[in-house]
Amino acid sequence: MQDAIGLDFGTTNSVVARVRADGQPHLVDFAAPEETSAVFRSALCFWEEDGLAYEAGPWAIADYLEYPQGSRFLQSFKSVAASATFEHASVFDKRFRFEELGKLFLAKLSAHAGGALATPPSRVVVGRPVHYAGARPDEALARQRYDAMFAGFGAEIHYVYEPLGAAFSYAARLEDSATILVADFGGGTSDFSVVRVAPPGSPKRCTPLGHAGIGIAGDQFDSRIVDKLVLPILGFGGLYRSFDKQLEIPRGYFADFSDWSRLALMRNRRTLEELRKLQRSALDPEAIGRMIAIIEQEQGYRLYDSVGQLKRALSRDDAADFHFDGEDVRIDATVTRAEFEGWIAADLARMKATVDRALAQAGVDESGIDRVFLTGGTSLIPSVRALFTQRFGEDRIASGGELTSIANGLALIGQEEDVAAWAV
Structure with missing residues (x-):
């Protein structure tokens, strides 16, 4: 041992x-x-x-x-x-x-x-x-x-x-014995493996047949919520003055803001100086001020927690309230599950295509899969689970x-x- x-x-x-x-x-x-x-x-x-x-x-x-x-x-x-x-x-x-x-x-x-x-x-x-x-x-x-x-x-x-x-x-x-499809949904990636499982006592219990993965998972779903509920009041899609022209505010700031791994890193002198300069020339300077306030006041985790609460509530209910109180920034909204599923529809389609790649690499189709094992917190989202129940049937789905x-x-x-x- x-x-x-x-x-x-x-x-x-x-x-x-x-x-x-x-x-x-x-x-x-x-x-x-x-x-x-x-x-x-x-x-x-x-x-x-x-x-x-x-x-x-x-x-x-x-x-x-x-x-x-x-x-x-x-x-x-x-x-x-x-x-x-x-x-x-x-x-x-x-x-x-x-x-x-x-x-x-x-x-x-x-x-x-x-x-x-x-x-x-x-x-x-x-x-x-x-x-x-x-x-x-x-x-x-x-x-x-x-x-x-x-x-x-x-x-x-x-x-x-x-x-x-x-x-x-x-x-x-x-x-x-069984041929199983494992779907692992994490925070940053969704990964799929097709594995042949031999009966208990066999010299080699598991034999991998094929794998595929994609960099879309829970954090990407979070960013969709931030895009829809938070970024619009922080200046996303807004304009700033540059000499005699009006230009759209660079989207890179918003891409970093909606990425949990990068939001905290925005609290540095160079980025904050750029944002303050942008605020002075923005047509809606208060919106940029709200972004600066969230970054300076280290409100990233509170925002993350509010987004997570909304996702969990929408996994149970058809509608849920989003609430974020970041001292200088307050957001209240009601979101339906149908709205959320519309926001992540393109991501779900890419997940489905990645499952196709795993099956193709393994040389099997839906009929060749005996069991589907769903794991990872994002697997609890109804529309994610539906990708597999609609395709393989509820009786072949396992989780835990x-x-x-x-x-x-x-x-x-x-x-x-x-x-x-x-x-x-």
Whole structure:
């Protein structure tokens, strides 16, 4: 038996499972301000206190909420892992590369694990997306950054597609052979794997047949909400004066604002100076002032929380209220589920096309899929689930462990004799 850890480093949340003496993976519980949890938010909060201090996970959120204007809150930073345009995050007077942020995050994750990660494992199996987030993701760069980030474990590091980890977890439920489609919806990416599962006791339980992924998931849905409800009152589509002309305000500011991994990074001297200059020439200077206020007052997490509450409510109800109170900016709106589904319709179509690619690579069609396993928080959105119920039928759909199945499966893969056979 290998002393293995399965680590699902997610865009929104991270989960760790460790194999114990009974040979089974067990979720690692992390301390939190209110209660322990197996889910550790993938976030960092920095503040100045005799130098630079920081926290991660739910502690980062608690520290931010206590002192938002004196903090720098970073979330969804996994989204820039494969981005060549991301060089560093400016935090007060320091600059951090991606791998440095990752090391800081892992240090706090380990510190809050109640000693469960104090002893180095022999193997660490880390999940990675089939397709990294970003317009032109650089996989080699992401691998280089991941290697540097996880080197501190002092163990064998193996990278496995995240939906394959979920497949191993789901296979433990099956008593017969089956061909399964795993759909893993995270914060930054949606990934799909077709896997052949052999009967229990077989030398090789899971055989991957095909994979496909796309950089569209929960964060993209969030950006659609921000685009519709928030950006219009911040000057999106507005004009500014340039000599004797009136020009549209550059859209790059709004693209960064609606991206959780970049919103906090807008709080830097250069960007704020550009926005103040833009405010002086804008036809609606108050709108640009509202954007500056949200950035300066570190209201990014509060906005994220309001958007998340709306998404969760629309997963239950046909309509829900959106409420954001950012001190100098207040937004109240009612959104119907039909409206939200219209906002994300193009994204859903691209997800469907990505499923087609996974099936084609595996050489199967809908009739060749015995089970569909949906995992990840975004799988709870009705229109996302409908992509699969309409195509495969409700009786073939399974779900559960939306936030924990990948880590469990990665730890199971860590028990394989030749774990490198699963690695990518």
